[in-house]
Amino acid sequence: MRKSGGPELAALRPQSRPEPAALLGWYDAHRRTLPWRAASGAQADPYRVWLSEIMLQQTTVTAVQPYYARFLARFPDVNSLASAPAEAVMQAWAGLGYYSRARNLHACARTVVAEHGGRFPATLEGLLALPGVGPYTAAAVGAIAFDLPAAAVDGNVERVISRIYRVEEPLPGAKPRIRALTQALVPARRPGDFAQAMMDLGAMICTPRRPACGVCPWMGPCAARAAGDAESFPRKAPKKAVPSRFGAAFVCVRADGAVLLRTRPPEGLLGGMDEPPGGAWRESDAMPATVELLQEAPFDAPWRLAPGGVRHVFTHFRLELAVFVAIVAPDFAAPAGIRWVRRADLAGSALPNVMRKAVAHGLAFAGGAEPGAA
Numbered sequence: 001m002r003k004s005g006g007p008e009l010a011a012l013r014p015q016s017r018p019e020p021a022a023l024l025g026w027y028d029a030h031r032r033t034l035p036w037r038a039a040s041g042a043q044a045d046p047y048r049v050w051l052s053e054i055m056l057q058q059t060t061v062t063a064v065q066p067y068y069a070r071f072l073a074r075f076p077d078v079n080s081l082a083s084a085p086a087e088a089v090m091q092a093w094a095g096l097g098y099y100s101r102a103r104n105l106h107a108c109a110r111t112v113v114a115e116h117g118g119r120f121p122a123t124l125e126g127l128l129a130l131p132g133v134g135p136y137t138a139a140a141v142g143a144i145a146f147d148l149p150a151a152a153v154d155g156n157v158e159r160v161i162s163r164i165y166r167v168e169e170p171l172p173g174a175k176p177r178i179r180a181l182t183q184a185l186v187p188a189r190r191p192g193d194f195a196q197a198m199m200d201l202g203a204m205i206c207t208p209r210r211p212a213c214g215v216c217p218w219m220g221p222c223a224a225r226a227a228g229d230a231e232s233f234p235r236k237a238p239k240k241a242v243p244s245r246f247g248a249a250f251v252c253v254r255a256d257g258a259v260l261l262r263t264r265p266p267e268g269l270l271g272g273m274d275e276p277p278g279g280a281w282r283e284s285d286a287m288p289a290t291v292e293l294l295q296e297a298p299f300d301a302p303w304r305l306a307p308g309g310v311r312h313v314f315t316h317f318r319l320e321l322a323v324f325v326a327i328v329a330p331d332f333a334a335p336a337g338i339r340w341v342r343r344a345d346l347a348g349s350a351l352p353n354v355m356r357k358a359v360a361h362g363l364a365f366a367g368g369a370e371p372g373a374a
């Protein structure tokens with residue numbers, strides 16, 4: 001493999017223009033079948049395209065598929081989503097993470113119904129004005145659902161383009177350049193298929209490791225393939241160290257198995273989702289002392305620390321939660337703002353993954369603990 005960055009490689013640029021027709025020909029033969037994708041030649045449903053694009057942000061195709069199917073069964077069109085209560089939307093989203101997406105999704109559906117008569121706007125400007133719709137989503141929905149000549153640049157496309165042109169500037173700084181390079185390739189005919197073909201090429205052929213250059217429709221013009229250093233693209237800025245935060249979750253279990261949950265405020269991280277009551281999450285190098293965490297207990301109960309705790313990685317920090325458990329009598333009254341949730345109803349509650357893990361950890365401990373033990 002040749003080293004990158006030398007003057008001889010600086011001159012390496014696509015020997016020829018990557019032809020959209022070559023990519024579209026490959027796409028026609030090899031396109032992925034995805035539940036939100038229209039059949040070949042059929043018009044895509046903007047609602048399904050938009051829903052899938054929001055779900056796919058920060059989440060893999062494999063992880064999204066079961067959520068998408070359940071969500072669509074529950075909210076088959078934008079009207080049903082717009083008229084649903086917020087709790088039902090959060091419930092259907094629980095487990096997918098990045099919960100602001102669900103809040104924006106709901107707000108967007110309401111805007112489409114209230115301001116656009118239930119039809120998604122068919123222009124980039126109109127799409128961009130919708131809640132939770134940024135430049136990428138607007139371009140993806142615009143191209144796929146309305147055949148607008150927009151460059152939808154996701155991580156797959158960044159990889160493909162950065163390799164073809166050997167873009168030396170690291171991400172994220174290179175994003176505007178990569179978008180401009182992509183936009184210059186968007187054909188006037190079939191821009192929606194072109195957008196999906198780019199995504200498929202990145203997902204199926206131009207993979208992060210061991211790209212299948214030998215069967216790539218753009219192997220001819222690809223500068224990184226010629227240089228033999230495709231895997232080193234896209235260049236990435238060194239990662240910053242991810243800080244750690246620590247906190248406590250208090251899992252109160254009634255003798256009949258019900259658990260006390262509350263709903264987080266609508267704004268902020270995990271906004272509108274359910275959780276066992278807990279204290280503040282503080283940035284630190286280590287878990288605070290148990291006595292200190294216990295001062296944050298939301299009410300008096302025979303709290304005991306469940307060994308082990310729960311760990312979860314968010315985008316910008318790692319979280320470690322100490323889990324305290326109390327087993328209380330059947331007549332224990334729920335404090336203000338907290339409610340009893342029966343064990344059988346826990347699966348249907350809007351618990352995000354980290355809180356689901358905390359509740360499960362507490363219940364596992366409670367299963368082996370003596371009720372009411374101090």
Ligand code: SF4
Nearest residue numbers: 206213216219222230
């Ligand atoms: S030739 Fe290889 S590196 Fe270049 S775009 Fe195709 S798969 Fe990616």
